[in-house]
Amino acid sequence: MFQYDEKALKNQLLELIRLAATDLPKDVVDAIVAAQQNEPEGSAARSVFGMLLKNIDLARDESTPICQDTGTNIYMVYIPEGVSMRKLTALIKEATIEAVDKSYLRPNAVDSLTGKNSGNNVGEGQPFIHFEEWDNDYIEFKLMLKGGGCENVSTQYKLPDVGLGAGRDLDGVYKVIVDAVNAAQGLGCAPGILGIGIGGDRTSSHLAAKTQLFRKITDTNDNSELAELETKLKDDLNKLGVGPMGFGGNTTVLAVKMGALHRLPASFFVSIAYMCWAYRRHSMILKAGGEVTYD
Amino acid sequence: MIKLQLPISEAAIRELKIGDEVLISGLMVTARDAAHKYIHEEWPDWLNPIMENSMIYHCGPVVKKHDDGSWSFVAAGPTTSIREEPYEASVMEHYKVRAVIGKGGMGAQTLAGLAKSGGVYLHAIGGLAASLAKSVVSVKNVYMLEELGVPEAFWHIEVKDFPAVVTMDSHGGSLHTTIKAKSDEVAKKLIFG
Numbered sequence A: 001m002f003q004y005d006e007k008a009l010k011n012q013l014l015e016l017i018r019l020a021a022t023d024l025p026k027d028v029v030d031a032i033v034a035a036q037q038n039e040p041e042g043s044a045a046r047s048v049f050g051m052l053l054k055n056i057d058l059a060r061d062e063s064t065p066i067c068q069d070t071g072t073n074i075y076m077v078y079i080p081e082g083v084s085m086r087k088l089t090a091l092i093k094e095a096t097i098e099a100v101d102k103s104y105l106r107p108n109a110v111d112s113l114t115g116k117n118s119g120n121n122v123g124e125g126q127p128f129i130h131f132e133e134w135d136n137d138y139i140e141f142k143l144m145l146k147g148g149g150c151e152n153v154s155t156q157y158k159l160p161d162v163g164l165g166a167g168r169d170l171d172g173v174y175k176v177i178v179d180a181v182n183a184a185q186g187l188g189c190a191p192g193i194l195g196i197g198i199g200g201d202r203t204s205s206h207l208a209a210k211t212q213l214f215r216k217i218t219d220t221n222d223n224s225e226l227a228e229l230e231t232k233l234k235d236d237l238n239k240l241g242v243g244p245m246g247f248g249g250n251t252t253v254l255a256v257k258m259g260a261l262h263r264l265p266a267s268f269f270v271s272i273a274y275m276c277w278a279y280r281r282h283s284m285i286l287k288a289g290g291e292v293t294y295d
Numbered sequence B: 001m002i003k004l005q006l007p008i009s010e011a012a013i014r015e016l017k018i019g020d021e022v023l024i025s026g027l028m029v030t031a032r033d034a035a036h037k038y039i040h041e042e043w044p045d046w047l048n049p050i051m052e053n054s055m056i057y058h059c060g061p062v063v064k065k066h067d068d069g070s071w072s073f074v075a076a077g078p079t080t081s082i083r084e085e086p087y088e089a090s091v092m093e094h095y096k097v098r099a100v101i102g103k104g105g106m107g108a109q110t111l112a113g114l115a116k117s118g119g120v121y122l123h124a125i126g127g128l129a130a131s132l133a134k135s136v137v138s139v140k141n142v143y144m145l146e147e148l149g150v151p152e153a154f155w156h157i158e159v160k161d162f163p164a165v166v167t168m169d170s171h172g173g174s175l176h177t178t179i180k181a182k183s184d185e186v187a188k189k190l191i192f193g
Helices: A006-022 A026-037 A044-062 A085-101 A148-153 A170-184 A202-212 A224-237 B010-014 B033-042 B045-051 B082-095 B108-117 B129-135 B175-192
Strands: A072-079 A128-133 A138-146 A155-158 A192-198 A253-260 A269-275 A280-287 A292-294 B002-005 B021-030 B055-057 B062-065 B071-075 B099-102 B120-123 B136-143 B154-168
Touching (some): A170 A224, A170 B175, B071 B129, B082 B099, B108 B120, B108 B154, B129 B154
Parallel strands (some): A072 A128, B021 B055, B099 B120
Antiparallel strands (some): A138 A280, A280 A292, B021 B154, B120 B154
């Protein structure tokens, strides 16, 4: 039976939230540095990337949020057999409330019926926590903070799409993604990172898209066909010229990550989870005995 | 870099053109979704002295309350402006607001309003929250905090050298329209060959 100290875990989760809000992961920073090098001296795009990099350093040094929209807090939690999901949920909520007190998170949970902000970032469905059981003997918490601007340009298509001439194959998938990124312009705080879910039903498709966003920018898809399409899309989308914040430039997306689910014969969904450049995600492994490591 | 000091005259604002980089100093007010809805329902007079010849910042900050009851901004980048499209032109005209600061640009109705009442759209950098919070040197007051909550309240703030770019001006110019037209062309080729 996997055991842990609840108070210690609450504090460890608080540190995970602090890291996610204030410390942009290295693979993302490297991608932004590379994007800056790819813009001409004196261009607006190059200057914007410079400002982003300064802001990333400042947020890390001062332990303040990179972006004031600390977003939907999306947790993917992987647990060994027998670990209580209810207890972990309660601890995540406790840590969340404390993170608001410490100004790591903005109170971001608004009652949809009354318009009232809960004041502590906890409410119905907030934070979002997805559990999966696995064979490992440790718990992994993956956390992403996804702001509203990029969530609002995230979208879902169903194939075929007559207007785009997009059929029920990977070429059709390609077309709807180009359409979505062109429609988004700078509104999702470009350059974006795209998580794509192919297939599934409407719900599982969106979840598959978001799950893709937990991959490292530098990794390669196990499926060679998808790996090739990810590269092609990244190259082609960067020809759109939208650039950072929509000011124009050579980098419109930093990465495209795709995954597929089985679907019904009648349905063919393509879900596009657009993540902003402030691609805030970290993970934490908790071993039996209480030792934690962060990534 | 053009320095703008608030309050600012309509004439000074009409001199600005798309692409101009500006540094703003002085008093301005935050207002976003719930605040714009409230304004459109009530048209309150108490906003007159706060908004006239000043700027609205589309921002929902992370704040810190100090022991003496004062506030400071911890993270304060812009939020997406297009959600205020139904409201902004009439709000700017009614209160003589000279600029809105946000991200992503706004639509045709606002662009027409900028020309009519004398205003510009200033684009701040999204996600630049830690840096931009440093440009907010003090929080003068907060209005309707209880009703609207922290992100949506009216925060009356003093800024110093707050950086932004003019992306929509009072002469009908919009950088967003130009970039979109080019990217539409490319997208069409990629999709239809």
